[in-house]
């Protein structure tokens with residue numbers, strides 16, 4: 001289709017006009033079961049009553065003021081994040097990419113202020129940290145960097161989960177290590193808990209700062225508020241976005257006092273970052289998602305769903321190979337090309353998202369009902385059956 005929009009996306013010929021919980025309603029009235037959630041953004045589904053109420057009330061009071069003033073809504077959300085995590089301090093952004101930019105700047109400024117010339121940041125193959133010049137240099141894949149050089153220097157990529165390669169590469173010259181505890185775009189690739197612990201130890205030995213990119217795997221997605229909690233280790237800096245705004249553009253960089261020590265007045269800023277509207281919404285999302293009973297429900301539903309998906313793998317070995325992931329951040333390894341499975345899903349009115357490694361990503365709303373999960377399994381089953389008989 002020809003539009004005035006810059007064609008950087010291969011778009012499906014679908015347009016939605018309304019969302020209700022786990023459902024999206026298309027222009028023609030068709031109801032689609034949404035297992036993509038805007039790529040893990042709509043953590044509470046579409047048009048969650050508490051979010052509609054929060055944004056409506058805030059919209060009537062105050063949308064935007066400059067960060068040259070105190071912003072009480074921003075302070076309240078920062079307090080909530082600090083209370084529930086390793087962090088001592090928070091900076092708000094509008095996206096995950098902007099969070100990546102600050103994480104990189106923060107790590108380098110830390111070493112600059114210490115008077116040690118450390119600038120190298122170790123990242124991992126298959127990573128995704130955003131599309132800015134810094135974030136693509138960190139990821140380093142040909143797909144993301146080709147044609148955009150010269151790249152920002154100072155990054156190197158190691159194989160994901162290769163502890164020996166990391167041990168060989170990390171040194172007292174390393175400024176930081178940046179990693180997604182579960183790679184999202186990379187194909188729902190989970191770093192084993194032992195690797196995350198080993199990574200923390202190597203950072204402690206060399207002084208390198210540890211940056212977790214929890215833009216996709218954070219905010220309750222894995223059944224803990226943040227994915228790294230499963231391994232019992234904390235980063236020095238963490239990037240958050242996607243789910244935290246529940247659909248409103250919002251991101252954050254969380255950090256320990258030590259890691260953030262270089263970021264004094266005048267070193268960073270954002271016009272919109274931390275605006276009252278976004279932070280009011282973010283605080284409502286945080287209050288709901290950080291509740292232990294809510295996270296217990298995510299884990300209960302995740303176990304149910306995963307069991308059903310294992311069943312699909314068993315009944316459709318010509319389509320699906322295995323289930324991967326944690327909580328409601330799941331992937332089906334495909335036998336057929338994943339793009340074909342996503343497309344066949346549209347005919348069954350179910351929305352999934354492709355990822356690398358020929359994986360079909362399943363990222364339902366954390367609030368999805370048992371009935372909708374059962375319906376998702378039926379529609380995935382029908383999708384696979386159609387592909388087998390095609």
Ligand SMILES: *Cc1c(COP(=O)(O)O)cnc(C)c1O
Pocket residue numbers: 094095096097098100128129130131180184185213214215216217241242
């Ligand atoms: C989506 C994503 C980003 C980039 O976030 P944007 O809001 O698209 O800028 C960064 N890191 C990870 C892990 C992501 O999934």
